[in-house]
Amino acid sequence: MTAKEIRVAAEETAVDQVRYFIRKIAASPVPHTRTGGVLEDALGSSGKLLRGRLLLRCAALGPDAYEQQERLCVLAAMVELTHLASLIHDDIIDDAPIRRGRPSVQGRYGKDAAVYAGDFLISRVLCWGAREGMNDAVERLAQAMEEMCIGEIGQAQCRFCEDVTAEDYYTNIRGKTAALFRTACGIGAAEAGCTGAVVDRLERFGESLGIVFQLRDDLLDFGASRREAGKETHQDFREGIYTLPVLLALQSAEGRASLLPLMRENRERALTDLEIRQMEREVIRLGGVEAAWAEIHSCLAVGEVMLDTLEDCEPARELRRMWYALGKR
């Protein structure tokens, strides 16, 4: 095995432990009941655990990573569960667009179960943290939750607005997405005994990573990939959430002349697929997609400087690889 293969295998072992703690922390106190079934389903599959992995990778830069391995896996599980709770709460909104007449896609158990299943996961995470005396991590996580809420409310307040700016967009994604990435890095680094300066740098790295991650995710709509995968594209636009490519295309007079009429219609009724494709073509033609990619690359360049200040070791190289992978189309 090469050094890299050994490292990958070690991470997978740790990630298995994270999955174990996710199940353990979120275990239903009422198994074999209808309510227990809701809570177990809410857990769903645990996904790629990107935020948990990020926590472990940042922790690998600290002197206590090996000794604190189990505690770090618990913390990674707590970060993932916080993310999962926010996804569950997001789904409530996405299923019930406020200004739209389309029939609401009721989830399996209804919105009431979703609100409380999300709250249940949050309460479990924080109860566990308080019991284990993880005050610093609980404070960081609660702070991230707060910023996520503010970002989400900010985004909701911007829905269907014609005058949303790229600055509003960045404010909102810094809260709704980047805060938890930043917190994953900060908790991992702090708990593994990194110095304050390294914790700060890794937090800023995490925040940039979160922003680029969200930018890329929003760009995915502008391309064939989702359509080919059979997913509905431009759900955000349909719900009045205007992402960076749209906002950048709107910066020219030509862009406003072309897109505002569609945005006004969008506020009144569900646009047809044809109209949505027309919007997509216009955003591409007006250079919104290219400009958003340029912003990704400029973010990446800034983050690179930050990564260069870290000691040159294998975990730092791992973070650099993650970082560059985000720049690839």
Next chain:
Amino acid sequence: MTAKEIRVAAEETAVDQVRYFIRKIAASPVPHTRTGGVLEDALGSSGKLLRGRLLLRCAALGPDAYEQQERLCVLAAMVELTHLASLIHDDIIDDAPIRRGRPSVQGRYGKDAAVYAGDFLISRVLCWGAREGMNDAVERLAQAMEEMCIGEIGQAQCRFCEDVTAEDYYTNIRGKTAALFRTACGIGAAEAGCTGAVVDRLERFGESLGIVFQLRDDLLDFGASRREAGKETHQDFREGIYTLPVLLALQSAEGRASLLPLMRENRERALTDLEIRQMEREVIRLGGVEAAWAEIHSCLAVGEVMLDTLEDCEPARELRRMWYALGKR
């Protein structure tokens, strides 16, 4: 001033401090913005602060109540904010009944803002608690939140079911209502230095109080008071949540014959006000309301025994007065 007047004045001073901490803990980090406006509105008026007062009254039984006064007011504010977050999340459900065709009463800012405003308050409470090292209280509060979620999910799972039992009802209200009453008592007593035995007793008292409180609240629908106050009655029944008077009326064959047809209609469509009044008359005629009052009085008798084990002092007498007031029609 009599001793009682002095005590009342002291409690009002403490309650003012609780209100101050509610505002302080939940202060928006983004004042003078649209998002800040949502968060400030979410706070609303702070109500009667029943749970916070209960915490202070239980604390008054402990030796450290005077010394810990400020901390106790912070904790009372945390309990009240947890309650407020749950009310905000409840409103999401109540505004969007799942199986009903009636137009949804959108709140001022929509459901998305409500989900995240509730989450924001929860994160603020827990962040504050972690920062101040209030681990025991945070653990108790998170445990209460968990039980509230399970109670609410349980209630949601029972909606429109014909075979819900009084036992299901008690299980659900023990979580959704009584858990936070219990926790308010437990936190107050523990933080004021009561012995473990007294903390236990006061927690059981708080749980019983919460159950009786919910029973009374559910009984309020069966009488003229709400209708006279211009409020819509039987919102629970309309939403398929069958409360104790209904469930007790259903225990006889006659009750099932009389009520099940209405309950089946209720599942399919919005009942008319006439049908709702018919249901109410039947529940009263079948003895459901009287039987629910009898359960309140039997709860009160059990709680009395518990209160009698407390040392005979003014704070204990205060709790006893609170207790008896709940038995009055």
